[in-house]
Each structure stands twice: as C-alpha cells, then as structure tokens.
Amino acid sequence: MSGEEKRRRPAPSATPWDGAGDGELSPAERIVRDCHRDMYRYRHAGAGLVGEADFFNGYDRDACPRCGSPAIEGNGRDANGVRRWRCLSCGRAFNPATGTVFDGRKLPVADWTEFLLEVFSYGSLAGAARSGRRSATTPPYWLAKLLAVLEGVQEGAALAGRVEIDEMMYPLPLADQPRMPDGSKVPGGFSKGKHCIGIGCDGSGASVFADEGLGKTSGARTLAAFGGHVARGSTLVHDMENGHNRLVRELGLRSERHNSKLIKRLPDPENPLAAVNRLCYLLRLFLDSHTGFDRTRLGGYLDLFWVMMNPPRDKMEKAAFVLDRAMRNPKTLRYRDFYARSPSSDDEESSS
Numbered sequence: 001m002s003g004e005e006k007r008r009r010p011a012p013s014a015t016p017w018d019g020a021g022d023g024e025l026s027p028a029e030r031i032v033r034d035c036h037r038d039m040y041r042y043r044h045a046g047a048g049l050v051g052e053a054d055f056f057n058g059y060d061r062d063a064c065p066r067c068g069s070p071a072i073e074g075n076g077r078d079a080n081g082v083r084r085w086r087c088l089s090c091g092r093a094f095n096p097a098t099g100t101v102f103d104g105r106k107l108p109v110a111d112w113t114e115f116l117l118e119v120f121s122y123g124s125l126a127g128a129a130r131s132g133r134r135s136a137t138t139p140p141y142w143l144a145k146l147l148a149v150l151e152g153v154q155e156g157a158a159l160a161g162r163v164e165i166d167e168m169m170y171p172l173p174l175a176d177q178p179r180m181p182d183g184s185k186v187p188g189g190f191s192k193g194k195h196c197i198g199i200g201c202d203g204s205g206a207s208v209f210a211d212e213g214l215g216k217t218s219g220a221r222t223l224a225a226f227g228g229h230v231a232r233g234s235t236l237v238h239d240m241e242n243g244h245n246r247l248v249r250e251l252g253l254r255s256e257r258h259n260s261k262l263i264k265r266l267p268d269p270e271n272p273l274a275a276v277n278r279l280c281y282l283l284r285l286f287l288d289s290h291t292g293f294d295r296t297r298l299g300g301y302l303d304l305f306w307v308m309m310n311p312p313r314d315k316m317e318k319a320a321f322v323l324d325r326a327m328r329n330p331k332t333l334r335y336r337d338f339y340a341r342s343p344s345s346d347d348e349e350s351s352s
C-alpha cells in the first residue's frame, strides 16, 4: 500500500461508501462493502454467505435465462432466502444466479470478492493462494471466471483529443518459439515469436489494450486495434511505424510523429510518448507477474489490465463493477469450457 493510500484510508475497515445509506448503493457495492468489513471475521470464523441473498435478490430477472422466454412467474425463495422463478415456456426453475458465474453456488460471492480485491491490489496468483485458505489450484479457475466476465469490457472505450499509441512486443514462452525443422531459430523470426500488443491512451487517463497477434503490426492490424476506440479528428501521437498510416487516413486524424530512437533519451516530462511508455512498462510487469500464462488468454489478461488502469480507481469500486457485470452478463458456458480444457487445474470444484 502506498503512503498516499494510507493517508486516504486511515481505518482498515473504511470503504468508499461509508457515508452512504444502503438505499443509495447498488447490490454489488453493498456486498463488497460488507465483505470488506467482515473479512477478518469471515476468514477466521468461516461464516459463509455474507449478505449473499441480498446481493442475488438485488438483480431482477424478466426473462428465462435458459430459453429467453419472458413468460415467468415467481416461485418463492430457496432455503437461503434467494428468490426463485419458474419459466412458463420451458418449465424450468431458476434464480438470479442462474446463467452467471455464481450458478449452482460453486463460487461463494464473498470468497470471489476477496479474490478480486487481491487481484486489483496487483497481487500475483501465487500470493493470492498463499494468503488465504484456498488451495494453490483455485486462483487459475477463479481467474478464468474473471476473464470470462470481463470479455468485451473494452468495447466502448473511447480515446479522444491527444491520443498516444505504441506497440509492445511480448515473447511467447520458450517452448512455443518458432523453430526450423532442425530446431534452430527461424531466420528473421525475431518478431514472429512475439505477440504484438497495441496500447493507446489519451489525456483524460483512458486507455485501451489490444492483442494484434504474432509478429509486427500492419495497417489492417492497427486499424482493427484502435479504429473503434479513437475519435475522428483526434491527434495521433506516435512513432515512425508505417502501419499507423492507415488509421490516420481512415479516421481523419492529425498525425504527430516522433523518432522513437531520438525521444527515448528524453526525460519523461519532455517525452511526447511518456504516457504510453509508462503503460507499456506497467503492462510488462503485470504480464511477467503471471509467468507462463496461457497465451490464448492474452486478450483476457489485457481486459483485466484495462480494468486495473481505468476508472473507477479504488480497488473496491473495481470489485463492485466486476460483480455487477457478472450478474448482468451471464457467462456460465464459457467457464464450463475451462473445465473441459484443463480439468486437472480445478481440484476443489470438480467434485461438485
């Protein structure tokens, strides 16, 4: 925790919502607040279901999550006080958690909240496993759920005004590096063994992170990465990469180009690409802290990093944002795919 945060948050139990009444808060904000306040007691007493019924009941359902029919009727509450409905079209019962990552109660909301707070504290997965009573195999599974919930989170992210972009090359694991049939390195394969990650940011602090695939960028790739995020008429601040030209042309951008070899010697306040350089640096640290991660999920890790770098700033507000998104964007099937792909990484849940 930085000194600034310590000053801003003197009591360990304080939250961003302490002055607000329950009625002013969303169900997600309430459960993150309650979970945070009760965390010590919760962890040591093992008392489950901190405010879970209230959290789930805070999300109304106006259609069947299985068949989509709006013909549903209330069907009382379950033993935990969570509302139930029955679908008049397909006949099946459901509750607010049906179709979400919380379906079947395999994922206690309070545990996941704690996990989210650790993730947003830049905790590594190994650190998260050490600090709690969870098995070391749990975080990858929880992380897979988190990435499923965040899928598409950057849609609508908009950069405007003075927009800096750059690419970061991030290497494949050694075992996946391209090789010649005899095992030697591919000639000129330097960039082919690396993911190109497009990074953009503007003066308001907004940013975007896009996986452009293996090898260096191109006109089409730069356009695909940034075309939906940069406002027309903005000023693009960038290096001499020719792959950027098409983006400039098609969005009618003003172009401010810099020779990266010359400007990298400048101190930050004078470097026109200082903001995007800083994001490059932080992203590399973040990806390096998840060494050996499955590169097919790179886009998911970029979504997670986007949440870390963009508003809201407070980690509890970020956790509430994720919980709310999880309840509004059912993603059950996607994380079942995770079971199918790597059953061994999920000891705790596979029995249920």
Ligand SMILES: [Zn+2]
Binding pocket: 064, 065, 066, 067, 068, 069, 087, 088, 089, 090, 091, 092
């Ligand atoms: Zn139905």
